[in-house]
Amino acid sequence: MNAATALNPADLLDAHTLEVRDLRNLLGQFATGVTVITTRTADGRNIGMTANSFSSVSLDPPLVLWSLARSAPSLGDFLDASHFAINVLGADQHGLSSQFARPASDKFAGVSFSEGKAGMPVLDDVVAVLVCRNVTQYEGGDHLIFLGQIEQCRHSDAEPLVFHAGRYRVAAQHPAL
Template sequence: MSKRPSDPLPPEFDSRHFRHALSQFATGVTVITTRLEDGRFFGLTASSFNSLSLDPPLVLWSLARSASSLPLFMGNTHYVINVLAADQAALAERFAQRIDNRFDGVEFVLSYTGLPIIQGATAWFECHNRSRYPEGDHVIFVGEVERCDVQARPALVFHDGHFSSTGRPGGSIS
């Protein structure tokens, strides 16, 4: 039996291989929305969303430290995580682009705190920006969920560089 090292070993792969291996994990697709100080809305596509805690209700997502939008989320008190439905791949692509107003033509309603909730999303979570943790080349955001809702619609999934669907509508668990 060999002794385990106490410090991490250097990776035995390059970043391209690591990225390909990560792409084999299917993820849901979200658009994170917020409001800027000048009142304009901002949103971005993220697949790094996950549940964290039921009590208190916490979720997490991450954003690259190199993202130009990082200061917008670091300083805001609230954001909404919109879980996209299977027929919203075009929205995922739109909010991933570098365009001036990503909300042009996008149907949304305002949350309790005045943030965009994308119409047709299969679920949404309105969050207080509870904490942020710089880690590696990303910042991990922990959101305390204040409000959420769900619609029985199939969810959009991203796997191996392609969009697909869960193929079945979401719903409640009894």
């Protein structure tokens, strides 16, 4: 970090003094990948949503987590689902991310996908897919944290889509490497 961007410890603020927007901006400084989480409802509807709150938890057993706002219209569907799929988007799939981030009666309209384990909708041509058994959920403030055990997966070497500071980005190899 250069001197112009270095943070002074004396500049630290108490978190409880931050406005929600300031907190979002702060947390947005952590670059993340972009995923579309999908599932099939009991009545056979495919649903999905964009999320960047995804992380690995354990290799043995293979566990991952993601979180969903309690206010999300699809919360009940994900709670009731036996499985879900995490679709990691590629650098050129920002349009797909936007499509699944907006309310729509059929977010899958025009989207190429196939079926994974337990009938989970798996998006075609993404960087990686993890079909997971919906193990449990944990309280997380205004979100629920979903824990899933990977039962089926695939990946490629394609470049991922990245989200940082409120914008889509692409990853690049560090010039020092």
